Amino acid sequence: MKIDITSAGLRDLDLTKAKEAARALKEKTGRGSEFTGWTTLPFDYDKAEYRRLRDCAARIRKEADALIVIGIGGSYLGARAAIELLKSPRHNAGNRPQIYFAGNGISPEDLSQIIRLTEDKKVFLNVISKSGTTLEPALAFRILRQRLEKALGKAEAARRIICTTDRAKGALKGLADREDYECFVIPDDIGGRYSVLTPVGLLPMEAAGIDTEKILEGAAEGMSLFLSEDESNHALTYAAARQALQNDGKLIEVLSYPGENMRFFAEWWKQLYGESEGKELGGIFPASLELTADLHSLGQYMQQGRRILAETIIRFECPADDMALPFDEENADGLNYAAGKAFSEIFEAAARGVRQAHEEGGVPVTELVFESPDERTLGEMFAFFEASCGISGYIQGVDPFDQPGVEAYKKNMFRLLGK
Amino acid sequence: MKIDITSAGLRDLDLTKAKEAARALKEKTGRGSEFTGWTTLPFDYDKAEYRRLRDCAARIRKEADALIVIGIGGSYLGARAAIELLKSPRHNAGNRPQIYFAGNGISPEDLSQIIRLTEDKKVFLNVISKSGTTLEPALAFRILRQRLEKALGKAEAARRIICTTDRAKGALKGLADREDYECFVIPDDIGGRYSVLTPVGLLPMEAAGIDTEKILEGAAEGMSLFLSEDESNHALTYAAARQALQNDGKLIEVLSYPGENMRFFAEWWKQLYGESEGKELGGIFPASLELTADLHSLGQYMQQGRRILAETIIRFECPADDMALPFDEENADGLNYAAGKAFSEIFEAAARGVRQAHEEGGVPVTELVFESPDERTLGEMFAFFEASCGISGYIQGVDPFDQPGVEAYKKNMFRLLGK
Numbered sequence A, B: 001m002k003i004d005i006t007s008a009g010l011r012d013l014d015l016t017k018a019k020e021a022a023r024a025l026k027e028k029t030g031r032g033s034e035f036t037g038w039t040t041l042p043f044d045y046d047k048a049e050y051r052r053l054r055d056c057a058a059r060i061r062k063e064a065d066a067l068i069v070i071g072i073g074g075s076y077l078g079a080r081a082a083i084e085l086l087k088s089p090r091h092n093a094g095n096r097p098q099i100y101f102a103g104n105g106i107s108p109e110d111l112s113q114i115i116r117l118t119e120d121k122k123v124f125l126n127v128i129s130k131s132g133t134t135l136e137p138a139l140a141f142r143i144l145r146q147r148l149e150k151a152l153g154k155a156e157a158a159r160r161i162i163c164t165t166d167r168a169k170g171a172l173k174g175l176a177d178r179e180d181y182e183c184f185v186i187p188d189d190i191g192g193r194y195s196v197l198t199p200v201g202l203l204p205m206e207a208a209g210i211d212t213e214k215i216l217e218g219a220a221e222g223m224s225l226f227l228s229e230d231e232s233n234h235a236l237t238y239a240a241a242r243q244a245l246q247n248d249g250k251l252i253e254v255l256s257y258p259g260e261n262m263r264f265f266a267e268w269w270k271q272l273y274g275e276s277e278g279k280e281l282g283g284i285f286p287a288s289l290e291l292t293a294d295l296h297s298l299g300q301y302m303q304q305g306r307r308i309l310a311e312t313i314i315r316f317e318c319p320a321d322d323m324a325l326p327f328d329e330e331n332a333d334g335l336n337y338a339a340g341k342a343f344s345e346i347f348e349a350a351a352r353g354v355r356q357a358h359e360e361g362g363v364p365v366t367e368l369v370f371e372s373p374d375e376r377t378l379g380e381m382f383a384f385f386e387a388s389c390g391i392s393g394y395i396q397g398v399d400p401f402d403q404p405g406v407e408a409y410k411k412n413m414f415r416l417l418g419k
Helices: A016-026 A047-063 A077-087 A108-118 A135-152 A154-159 A171-179 A199-207 A212-226 A234-247 A260-277 A299-304 A343-360 A375-396 A408-416 B016-027 B047-063 B077-087 B108-118 B135-152 B154-159 B171-179 B199-207 B212-226 B234-247 B260-277 B299-304 B343-360 B375-396 B408-416
Strands: A002-004 A066-070 A098-102 A123-128 A161-165 A182-185 A252-257 A285-290 A309-316 A365-370 B002-004 B066-070 B098-102 B123-128 B161-165 B182-185 B252-257 B285-290 B309-316 B365-370
Touching (some): A016 A234, A047 A199, A066 A108, A077 A199, A098 A108, A108 A135, A123 A135, A161 A199, A212 A234, A260 A285, A285 B285, A299 A343, A343 A365, A408 B299, B066 B199, B077 B199, B077 B260, B135 B154, B154 B161, B161 B199, B212 B234, B212 B375, B234 B365, B234 B375, B260 B285, B260 B375
């Protein structure tokens, strides 16, 4: 990968604090270090469990028409990001098993649609929850499990339910032991938003036909580099640049990404950064922009709105798929000046045009260029953003691994529901 | 509808400027008044053209397996918002005609997927562009039109291409006249982001089986109220509240909406507000949050991040669909305290819990309660946000109907492409 911060006006960026932060992360001496298991995960993950996970996924792929993944926040965003990027946001049209994501809200329309679309199909469930009592996934799991048991009996239902949960404790683990559901472990030292390379993310990805071994390889290679104190480590640069920009009054970071298939990658990124740094009344607000679609909606604000924005553009050197603009004799649309050019080339011109225009308009732009949207690169991207987020949080002076604010609304809600 | 600003701490809101702005809008004496045709559109739309539009949609519904809508920004967001809310984000699974949205980016993966998914189907195209030379839709239209003509011949292709474009001028209008495509008009006095109730939005909605007459009725009823100077006009309150919050340092407005089927409504809203107010280095940055999904990703920032946020929660009194949480003898998930409760009731408790928690955390919350997610209400919602946006922009002191910043990146891009 490459990083370019020249247009962000940060040529003489001081990496001292970023290096200290990387060392604290690596040596587990910083705040919240009991939740930094993700720093070594690509190397020391449980190989026996991983083989069992691939067997389980192979069984799902052989037998299932549909897999319903039940989870919220970090328990679905990473898998959905990977499937939409490496397969397609329209994966369910014409592929099996179809992958549905449920239990990430309280919308009855959403759950009843999933039930309707899967009711004549052979369905497996993968319920992902550390505790088993988080409201949204628990609601969906109760309803979907009862339907499965009613239709197939308890024994066959149990064969089709896979739990990703705590190693030893919690309501879901208890139920799984009693009912003999196959279980995979969410490690104790990895929080939800850093869990994409645990079974939380890996099982749905494998079930969708993604080669997760390559993702893990890319992540391992990336993580070695991105936690190093080497000046060529771009994770240091990105972290230091973000914090320098925040100090300079850039209170919103807009992640601009190159197409609809990266929308959930951006959602994963928003959770990672927003939840790691949005605390103690500080932190950069994470937002996203789909190139070039949203230039026709948010572009005006980007160009001339309040100057509290920094932009980070993600681009791939080689897209997965490409096509060229054909020549047209009539040239009614006036596009023949670009005839013969590949979409990738046109996109690159657009991205450069955006970068220059936004920079001139007062929005500093950081550009991140990755190789191509494949398994290996995605592993690298997960490692890059995780490592850089930990570093950035330490520079900011917060614990990037807790989330003390997420319980507040739940307390009110439970009281209103009479719990 | 109802509005509640009590928790936003704005009890003594002064509506004087909002009333003046509403009058200027209605009497067309404010800035950019040559683009305020949308204020009277629900009453004075071209009835003969509308009948022809419904006939055209009926022909599409009778003949087509798939309709590909080609447009970007305001030329697709409104229709997509309506179809996802009133039908489903998964409309294409099991319904015909399927509706695809193309030409809203330069992603080759996206376009080639749409081509693959529709290649054995009877396809119609609706290309939406004032000029016909906007890069993204022109790219997609050139490719899709050539494929159609190659497969079916020019005459049959022409029967299946419908243009929504300028009344008289522009490249697309010229082509349509030469090829004898059926045309619908984008009125001169209505800009892209205010065009959802013109044929831009109405044709795709009708083709998807939505009763647009009810939407227009809801919009007409709403628009009469929302442009009035009556103190009970909630559009005045919302506009005045937003600007008071902006003056108080709330630089980001987060629109929180109740489920995945409103995601594109939020995207439509983001364009409407961001493009109308994000100018002259000012304006509120528009962001969105899906309830309750994103509380598990952005919730931490909302609760304890930088206090530059105001939140607007949209809720429906009666959801379209509902289901109840069943009792479970074993109660492994501990949810029996809520057994028998409807999802809508649980959602309402969550929304109240959020509102109270965010307010206590220093985020002022405005609540907008609409009746139910049906055609009439959606018309009311379009009218509410359009009217209130015009009012809000006038209070801010900008022209809410221009977009001088959106050309900047295009100039650079065209230069790089050698135009």
